[in-house]
Amino acid sequence: MSYVVDFVNVSTVGLEASPVADALAGLRANEARYWFNKYGHTFATEPAAQAADTVEWVHRVLAEERQLVIESTPLEATQFVAGGLRMAYVFYQSGLAINVMYAIEDGGKRAVGFKLSDGMDVPAELASRFKFATQKSKLAGTIRGSFFVIKGQY
Numbered sequence: 001m002s003y004v005v006d007f008v009n010v011s012t013v014g015l016e017a018s019p020v021a022d023a024l025a026g027l028r029a030n031e032a033r034y035w036f037n038k039y040g041h042t043f044a045t046e047p048a049a050q051a052a053d054t055v056e057w058v059h060r061v062l063a064e065e066r067q068l069v070i071e072s073t074p075l076e077a078t079q080f081v082a083g084g085l086r087m088a089y090v091f092y093q094s095g096l097a098i099n100v101m102y103a104i105e106d107g108g109k110r111a112v113g114f115k116l117s118d119g120m121d122v123p124a125e126l127a128s129r130f131k132f133a134t135q136k137s138k139l140a141g142t143i144r145g146s147f148f149v150i151k152g153q154y
Helices: 021-039 054-066
Strands: 044-047 075-083 085-092 096-101 111-118 134-137 141-149
Touching: 021 075, 021 085, 021 134, 044 111, 044 134, 054 075, 054 085, 054 111, 075 096
Parallel strands: none
Antiparallel strands: 044 075, 075 085, 085 096, 096 111, 111 141, 134 141
16 A cells, blocks of 8 residues: 655554664655655555565665665655656665666766664665765755765666
8 A cells, every 4th residue: 555655744554574664654755845845746656565566676676776775674665756756765674765866868877875873874786886975964964965966778
């Protein structure tokens, strides 16, 4: 069952298994607010088990581009098209959120973004490979993020 993310009244629905559930819910709401404000897109997630194709696509991009395997359990995921971009998000039990931005037109921007919820440690599989910048969010507190450009075709 899908969950329409409310960025006014932040809820931990679907994220309760995370030790940083409140911060992860704020991070998810922050993303929902961005997509609504920029493109009018209603951000809805579903349990990772029901969004297996999305989770598998994100994991395939990570594995083929950077030989990365995320150790944490996926809790929620979503996939949509907005503004000429195919977007996929996976929210993990550890508090990690990964998004894949894939421009539909050839030559467009394609990248993978990592965001860490307030209060979580950098996952071991990312710690030595990426530097994280910090940003403040009213919904999510302090967000640390990093990214890499996708070179392959997916």
